[in-house]
Amino acid sequence: MYRYDEFDHDFVNARVAEFTDQVERRLAGEITEDQFRPLRLMNGVYLQLHAYMLRIAVPYGTLSSRQLRMLGHIARKYDKGYGHFTTRQNIQFNWPALSDMPAILADLASVEMHAIQTSGNCIRNVTADHFAGAAADEVADPRPYAEILRQWSSVHPEFSYLPRKFKIAVTGAERDRAAIQVHDIGLHLKKNEAGELGFAVYVGGGQGRTPMIAKKIKDFLPEQHLLSYTTAIMRVYNLYGRRDNKYKARIKILVHETGAEEFARQVEAEWAELKDGELRLPDDDIRAIDAYFAPPPLVQRPDGDEAVRLARLDSKGFGEWLDQNVITHQHPDYAAVTISLKGIGEVPGDASDSQMEAVADIAEKYAFDEIRVSHEQNLILPHVARADLKAVYDALVEIGFATANSNLISDIIACPGLDYCALANARSIIVAQNISKRFASHERQREIGELKLKISGCINACGHHHVGHIGILGVEKKGAELYQVTLGGSGDENTSVGEIIGRGFGPDEITDAIETIVDTYLRIRLDPGEKFLDAYRRAGPAPFKEALYAGEIKAA
Amino acid sequence: MKILTANRLADGEAVWFAKDGSWAESIDVSDVVADKDKDGEARLEAIGKAAFENNAVVDVNLIDVDVVDGVIVPQRLREKIRAAGPTNRTDLGKQARPEASHAA
Numbered sequence: 333m334y335r336y337d338e339f340d341h342d343f344v345n346a347r348v349a350e351f352t353d354q355v356e357r358r359l360a361g362e363i364t365e366d367q368f369r370p371l372r373l374m375n376g377v378y379l380q381l382h383a384y385m386l387r388i389a390v391p392y393g394t395l396s397s398r399q400l401r402m403l404g405h406i407a408r409k410y411d412k413g414y415g416h417f418t419t420r421q422n423i424q425f426n427w428p429a430l431s432d433m434p435a436i437l438a439d440l441a442s443v444e445m446h447a448i449q450t451s452g453n454c455i456r457n458v459t460a461d462h463f464a465g466a467a468a469d470e471v472a473d474p475r476p477y478a479e480i481l482r483q484w485s486s487v488h489p490e491f492s493y494l495p496r497k498f499k500i501a502v503t504g505a506e507r508d509r510a511a512i513q514v515h516d517i518g519l520h521l522k523k524n525e526a527g528e529l530g531f532a533v534y535v536g537g538g539q540g541r542t543p544m545i546a547k548k549i550k551d552f553l554p555e556q557h558l559l560s561y562t563t564a565i566m567r568v569y570n571l572y573g574r575r576d577n578k579y580k581a582r583i584k585i586l587v588h589e590t591g592a593e594e595f596a597r598q599v600e601a602e603w604a605e606l607k608d609g610e611l612r613l614p615d616d617d618i619r620a621i622d623a624y625f626a627p628p629p630l631v632q633r634p635d636g637d638e639a640v641r642l643a644r645l646d647s648k649g650f651g652e653w654l655d656q657n658v659i660t661h662q663h664p665d666y667a668a669v670t671i672s673l674k675g676i677g678e679v680p681g682d683a684s685d686s687q688m689e690a691v692a693d694i695a696e697k698y699a700f701d702e703i704r705v706s707h708e709q710n711l712i713l714p715h716v717a718r719a720d721l722k723a724v725y726d727a728l729v730e731i732g733f734a735t736a737n738s739n740l741i742s743d744i745i746a747c748p749g750l751d752y753c754a755l756a757n758a759r760s761i762i763v764a765q766n767i768s769k770r771f772a773s774h775e776r777q778r779e780i781g782e783l784k785l786k787i788s789g790c791i792n793a794c795g796h797h798h799v800g801h802i803g804i805l806g807v808e809k810k811g812a813e814l815y816q817v818t819l820g821g822s823g824d825e826n827t828s829v830g831e832i833i834g835r836g837f838g839p840d841e842i843t844d845a846i847e848t849i850v851d852t853y854l855r856i857r858l859d860p861g862e863k864f865l866d867a868y869r870r871a872g873p874a875p876f877k878e879a880l881y882a883g884e885i886k887a888a
Numbered sequence: 889m890k891i892l893t894a895n896r897l898a899d900g901e902a903v904w905f906a907k908d909g910s911w912a913e914s915i916d917v918s919d920v921v922a923d924k925d926k927d928g929e930a931r932l933e934a935i936g937k938a939a940f941e942n943n944a945v946v947d948v949n950l951i952d953v954d955v956v957d958g959v960i961v962p963q964r965l966r967e968k969i970r971a972a973g974p975t976n977r978t979d980l981g982k983q984a985r986p987e988a989s990h991a992a
Contacts, residue, residue, distance in 0.1 A: 359898060361943040379947055381970045382981055383900035412980055427980075429899035679976060750966060751974035754947075758965075761976045811964060 334394070334479050334624045336444045343486070344441045347448060351375045352434035359431060372430075374454075375437070376447025380754050383427045387450040388440060392460035392478040392502075393421030393705040393712075397692035400703055402443040404688035410436050415688070417673060417681040419745055419796055420499070421459050421705040422450060426752055448486065453494045455485035455566075459501045461509045462706035465627060466668040466714035468660040472529055474504035474521050476621040477558055480613065484559050491566050495573035496581035498566075499538075511707060511823035513537045513546045514799055516583045517565060522552070530554045535565060535595065536587030539793035543829045544584040547592035549599060555618060557603075560611035564603035568595065628700035628715055633665040636718025643722035650725050652774055653736040658721065667718050669699075671711040671728060672735040672743065676772045677765050680746040681709035690731045698724050707796075708784075709745055710738070740777040741785055741850065742768040745796050749789030749806060750813075756789035758806025758813035759839075763787055766843045771850075780850055783864045784822075799823030801865045802849060803830040804842065815842040819849070819876060820868045833873055834881050845880060852879040889953050891918040891960065892932040893970070894945035902970045902982075903945060905935055911945060914982060915960055915971040920953065 336344070351371070358368045372378075376387040388403070395403075403423055407415045410432045411425045418424055428436060440446055449456055458478040465473040481500055485491060491498070503510040504521040512518025518534035531553045537546025553561050569583045572590070587595045644651040657670040671691060674680050683691070695703045695713055698720045704712035711733075716724055728734035737743045744767065747753065749760030764787055771777055786800030790807075797803030803818035814836040821830030837845045850864075856875050857867045868876075892905035893915075906912040907919045921928030929950060936948035952963040962968050973981015 358943075365897075365940065365943075365946050379895060379900055381966070382902055382973065383895075431898050750969060751976055756966075759975060761974075765976060808965075813965065 334391070334475075334621075340444070344444075344446050344448075347375070347446065348434065348437045348441050351437060355430060355434055370452070372433075373451040374448070375433070376450035377430070377433060378451065378754075380426070380748075380752050381750075382752065384430050384433075385752070386425045386428050386433065386436060386447060387418070388423050388425075388445060388447045389450050389457045390422050390445075390705050391482050392458055392464070392475050393462050393707075394475065395703045395705065396443075397696040397701045397703070399443045399445055400688050400692040400695070402439060402445070404685040404692070406436055406439060407685040407688065414682050414684045416679075416748060417683065417705050417709050417711070419707050419709060419747070419794060420457055421462070421707055422457055423705070424748075426748070451497075452492075453496050453498075454492050455481075455488065455494075455498045455500065458482050458485070459499070459510055459515075459707060461503045461505060462704040462708075462710075462712045463509060463659065463668050463714060464504060464704075465625060466661050466666075467505055467509075468662050469507055470505045470662070471522050472504045473622075473625050474502035474510075474519070475625050476618065477519065477521060477531075477555070478502050479621055479624070480558060480618070481562065484562075491570065494566075494570060495575045496578070496583075498569075498583065500562075506825060508823075508825040508827075509706075511796070511799065511827070513825075513827035514539055514543070514796075514823055515546065517562065518546050519558075524552050528554060531558065533561065533565075535599075536584040536592070537827070538582055538584040539796060539798045540582070541579060541791045541793075542582075542585065543793070543798040544588060545827050545829065546584075547587060547595075549592060549596035556613045556615065557607055558613060560606040560609065561599070561603050563611055564599045564606055567602050568598045572598075627662075628702070630663045630666055630715065633717040633719045636665050636721075639719045640721060643725075647722075647725075649729070649734070649736070650722055652778075653725055653734055654721065656736040656740065656778075657738045661715065663715075665718055667716055667721060669713040669716050669721070669724060670706070670738040671713065671733050672737055673710050673733065674737055674743050674768065675732050675735045676737075676742060677769045678732075679761050680744050680764050683711075687731045687733060690727070691733070694724055694727045698727075708743065710743070736774060737777060739782045739784065741771045741780055741783040742777060743784070744768060745784075745786040745800070747788050747790075747795035749787075749795075753789060755792060756806070757791075757808040758789050758815065760787045760789040760795055760804075760806060763804060763806070763815065763839070763842055767846055770843050770847060779860075780854065781860070781863055783850070785846070786821075796823060797821070798829050799827065800830060801868070802846065804846075807836065809836070813839050815839070815845075817842075817845060817849070819873060820865065822865055828869075831873060833876055848879050849876055852876050889923055889955060890921045890929055890932065890950045891915070891953050892936050892948065893918075893951055893967070894936065894939065894948040897943055897946055904971075905932065905939075911939065913985075915962070918953075918960055920955060920960060 501515040520532040533550040534546035699713040746760040746764040750756040787804040788795035788797040799821040816836040818830030903911040904918040906917040972983040
């Protein structure tokens, strides 16, 4: 796992000292809110409905046990005993006092963590496939490149005041689990025919009020040009991106209005000046970063198959969890485990202090001290010996984190919504909880199969509703909450933006509407192997519209 | 009717300007200005501006409320949730405290 070098330590400690001083001056009234606001945002501090909120960076979602334990400690000491894992692989605390921020950031720095660039118009936390370094279908680990981008983009003077925020995601597998096509830059790490590593480069994707699917502007960028080419993209954006209108300031608007071809030409022209300069990555440097992400010592554990077979006979719950939450690892004796933070009726992404500490213990004992945060708001143990799966399962059962629902309808993404967020127009959490309870039956969820349901409480789309197979967007209409439903979205290698199905539903109607949609799918699917998304793409919106609204049309 | 609300600078706590001239943690004791009382609204606005400039509070807003059977009830759900706490966690926020608001 990546460890801070001397530069990182000095840099983060200097920032903690700087922000401590800024907080003290603010509390003493020496600087105004207008002066302080951009400073606190640069350090991840927002003001929400009930309190301040602190967003902490989890680079490419990777945590050690020591770090997760510290997050548990912060939850207990400075917050109200829990934290919220986000769709950008970060964690947020909902209740910290401004006066406690210096102490929290000092505690974070002690475990090589910080909240820098989790807000503001800069390059945000670089995200990656949460199964990086473990998934059997991976060409190469995307995290070394995410780390190179993190180092390069941290307080990069040229890119600290962009027209708008900027998000980069990297995947190293054909099957995209990092949603790269809805990012400002999406990088698909792959090998060319000569076996060399490089990237397909996507630009101008995003969700929010204007959802756009990224355009591929380069088929194969050799790895040594990662920074020179990214810099070229950033320069074109920094020069031509709109600063006059916040809602048109993201790079997706620039790419859309310029045209992908012309945009690519501008990037190539800029890149021609840069590609053989100092930004060209020396092979030794790439391999040095690679070494930080070397896999743990995965010793042979051939007892796994038999252990799993026996445990499955012994426990129905274990069998269900194995089938749903455990995926194939690069090493045949190992597996990658999804720890569901979506227990039936629970808040998606929330974990208590003691749950965080328990997961840290499990990771330390059984998973080489490594935990990932997924953009789907779950935790991942990327390397678990198959022989230890039952022990891990039993430990997760004890803390309520063994729900066997990965990729099923109750594995819902939901933003904090109006229960916490100052930007929200409607609640998200309660909608997620009600749907989760309605579809509580594991058998029923299995019958429905893969179904990604995503909920946002406002048009900013933190809950990724545009790419939900079923998306729910909460809006405020005449002072009341109203939920608009989109169908057919997807955030994988075949990305699509969901289509609005019709008029919205009130808080008391939305769960029934979702059930109607699911029942319609079950009725029209060709066979149990046809997934919800495939059925929608084949049949289109008509049968769903009919099921949801036909009664109204007849009544009218 | 309108009341004045903000968040306290040091800890972000949601607060309301009270009849006794303090910034209270409960909406119940808010200084309520009647409909169409433009002078009253201006008075509250001036108080909010001064408190912001004195660094006591941030994010100051006049909000619409009704008084129902003597209880102050915000018109928007957003403000109801600010006055009570998260609707999914009734163990948190004002609703969990002895001086809990009745607003939501």
